[in-house]
Amino acid sequence: MNQELLVAPDYADPEPTVSDGLDTDAPQNDFATGAGPDMKLSAASRSQPPAAAAEAFYKTQPNVFDEMVSPDGRLRPGWGACAEWFQKTPMSFQVGLAQKTERLVYENFSSSIRGDRSWRLDLMPIVYSADEWAVIERAAVQRANLYNAILADLYGPQESFAQGLIPPALILSDESFLRPLQGVMPERGHLTFLALDFARDPLGNWRVIDTHTETPAGHGFALANRTVLGEVGGSLFRQAQVLRIGNFYQSLVDDLLSRAGGDDPLIAMLAPPPDDSAFFGHSFMARYMRQKRVRGTDLRVVGNRVYLKTIAGLKKIDLLIRAIEGHKADPLELSPDGFDGPVGLVEACRQDPNLMVNALGTAVVENRGLSGYLSGLSQKFLNEDLHIPDTPRLWLGDAVAREQVLSELDRHIIHDAQEGTGSPGEAVQGRSSVGMSPEDRAALEAEVRFGATRLVAEQPVGFATAPAWTTEGLRPEAYALRVYVSNIDGEFQVMPGGLALSVDEGATVALSSAESRSRDVWVVRRETDVPSLSLKRIASQHATIQRHSKGLESRAADNLYWLGRYCERADGTLRIIRQTLERSAADLLAPLSSQRPIKVLRAILEREEPFDPASKTVDAEAVSLWSSLTDLCTSEERMQSLPATMASIRNIAVQCREMLSEDSWRILSGFSAENVTCKLPAPAVDNDALPGAAISNALDIIEASDELLDRLAAFSGMSHENMTRHNGWLFLDLGRRVERALQLSTLLLSLFETSEGPDLDSDDMFFALQAADSFLTFRSRYRFAPEMHLVLDLLVIDERNPRGLAYQLAQISDHIGRLPKSSDDAVRAPDQRLALDLLTKVRLADVEEMAAVNSEGQREELRAVLAELIRELPHLSELISRQYFSLADEQPQRLNLNSAR
């Protein structure tokens, strides 16, 4: 029927598919991938001639431009491979892929931070031929140059005011015009990153609907989309001859490094804290580009230079990638309530205008009010016509436009001229007076009158469509396209790809549909283009070297230390829960067995309170066991409870995600006490019936604990095997050791402080050996029932037992000794001295004396040694945090302004 259909000239497969893993467009270890189906064209379908016209499987809307199919029913250039795949592939298989996409998106995008606003990705990409893309590219580069020229003028001579090209009020009432930055001129212009939202009207004419010049927001989403779809549709991706985006980022990173100068420059992305909605995108981009992501509190400006706070002191930053909003960058000279950057940053930028990309103040050209003035500005600064205009807009600061809009308010949508971060899908909906109550309408009119210089009016003009995937096949949907532009080696380059989003027809012009699906954007290469390599293959030559030679940020060290502690806390707690239940299940019929394991549970739970195990009275075993267990497994308030510990692990994992491997991230972010808590018996179970009724619960909990312990062991093993032994690992392990020593001391003290006679003591020695995972070691050494001095020797004194106390203390002392110290310290630092002191006391302890029971049945020496550890280890933790992390805790505060009278 149609010769062009499915036999697009660019369709030949250049090389047989060998390995999917290698061809994914992102570094493997940075991204969760899953085995599963892939989009492949079957050999049969490839060799067959086209069978059906496009109408057979895709119906466009009448009189609306469609990206895939032209009005005469022919496929547009570039779509051949994709269209064929979706036409030929059985729907059940497509559904499978859509589910896989959903899963990958969920694993990689979802986080507690973004909340319910889940990201969705359409199985169907949007495809552009090289020729069509060239149109966009040309316009995007022109825009980038134009905005740079406008910024240089606004922060410089302001000729565009004097020549009447921009009404001064448009800029001067925009809060993102940062007056303190007047005269600060970066050599390469203000912009390094920008993004443009393009859309076609229903006739197919391109226009620009929004501009994002503030931060690289959105890059992370485009990258993540590409990675997911590259994984799901790897083969189709190659068969369709799609340009890779890795090169673009590689050149960008190389250029940033060369701009920063020096042999080994320190670059960091300055991003908002994790509770910010843009966090995901920035974090993903920083990881993809293998650069540090820091927060304002990680930095300090000293003598007009910006420094990173590290565990070895302050390290000078050579280049900052700005991912925070400009007006929040310095509470001293910019918004007094903006603490996203370090105080003094503005002055640091005045001293070194090239310090930060994008420069401060670039958001001002996002102002939608500029739309009507761009063509004049393009003539002035570029001597060119504007290739693609903005969507029609009226700036309401213009009196004529304002009166016109007020006289026909229902026909317009009122938007803020300047709007925040530019995270995709988060644009605020415009306001329409249609259907408004008289009061709301009056309020809107008043706002137009008194806030006119900050508002624009738009008239909906409609959108072109592109195919979207549904379980019933492809369906046309209105869409808009975000294109990313970066200054690389002094010239603006367009990323060959991007991010597309479905848009609500009519309601708005901006990309605001958070619920709609996003799309990957595929640009089909010309025959003559050399296939580019993915970022992974030409892995940055700088990356590995850089990580080692740079100091570890204080905040990162702090996070890793606590990650170690919380993981070990979860591990120890689960082991004791498991051991207690195992014994309780075995001892159902032995009411005289020791009740001290329950004391251990309580001691763990109450560790943050003054520790006094002797004062704890133990009730009838069964009730106390389950109530202690329930407290430990469900309490929201207690810091030591299992849910609190798990929540802490997840929070920290989010904060230091870029330091974790993808596997570790998956383990840690999925941690929850839920599996254990859901197995607890109902609290209403009759007390007498409890042991019998609860036996199956006990077994279930043991099983759930086993599973969690396996996952903890997996993480522990991974960090042990995969992390190099530099400072990050030292802090992680230090956290583990401190926590394990504390747990073990608590366990031994609760069990053995008071003797309950040889039988019960013997039971509890088994318990201790098993809870401390040292039973097999003991068995291999001694072929008889445990005796106290032998158990204590193994669990306290033996430095070769990695589960023993002495081993933990020796490791702590060793690690602290290897951490950077201020060079002029001739004497040992306080943390070092305390660690050595604790280790020595344990080394010198006498097991026979510790095992000895006095006339009141007390082990005094044991108590003396362990109680000191329980008291001093938190103190040691405090010293470590003061020495290495305290820099991370400085919260800046603004002085009250002194009022005039």
Added chain:
Amino acid sequence: MPRYEVSHRTIYNYSAPVIQSNHLLHLEPRAVTAQNVLRHSLIVEPAPAWRETRVDYFGNPSTLISLEDEHQELLVHSRSEVEVVEAAPPELMSTSKWEAVVASFATLPPDIVDFVCPSRFAAGSQPLYDFARVSFEPGLPVLEGARRLMERIFKEFRFDNTTTDVSTPVHTVLEQKSGVCQDFAHLQIAALRSLGLPSRYVSGYILTHPPEGQEKLEGSDASHAWVQVWSPETGWVDFDPTNNLINSTEHITTGFGRDFGDVSPISGVLLGGGHHSVGVAVDVRGIKSGG
């Protein structure tokens, strides 16, 4: 020509050590047509690690200081000597009709437009517009309208330094009809901007007079704020709604901006410091001229 000596001493005490502090100062009087600055000195203790004097976006002298050693007290002492030029009172009645000034908005240069646009502490609104229109009868000369508005604020509003603080919005001031000079200035500016008229915030000092028969107390003066309104005939003219004065020779200007935020005498950000207390002592003293 009246001459004045101004001493402005600020002492901050912190409950915990400050690791680092940065401050932006607008304490040096600005040289303007109506005022010559003869002398200015600034003492900061402990000595800052660096100090940079620059001219800000609005042309005001400003100083940035950074203290990078731990400290628990900070003294900033500014001393200046200025000479105020006496000028003929502006002819308010011969200025343009206020509607004409509003209509000329699109043709005004950026350094005037800047002061019509809304700012953080002084943005227009319907209630402020209604408030202003009482003084601005149709066809009234713009500065006569500004004078009537100033007079109304002076008469209808009560000076009370307990009802507002630096963050009190103009609307609250309008509703409660009380505040301090800074509030009255913001109120008048925002009301004028609601009409579409250019108005700016002036920060400085005023000579105060002790009650009849009493000695002036040391350190009893304060920093002061008033407004300027623009007309094409006169340029910017001072209006002080707290004292109902126009272009007085007892006002000393340190700088002007869109509102208080642009010219706050001392603002700062601390790392550490806990709670702080602040002591301010301002003295404005007339001195014999020609000496």
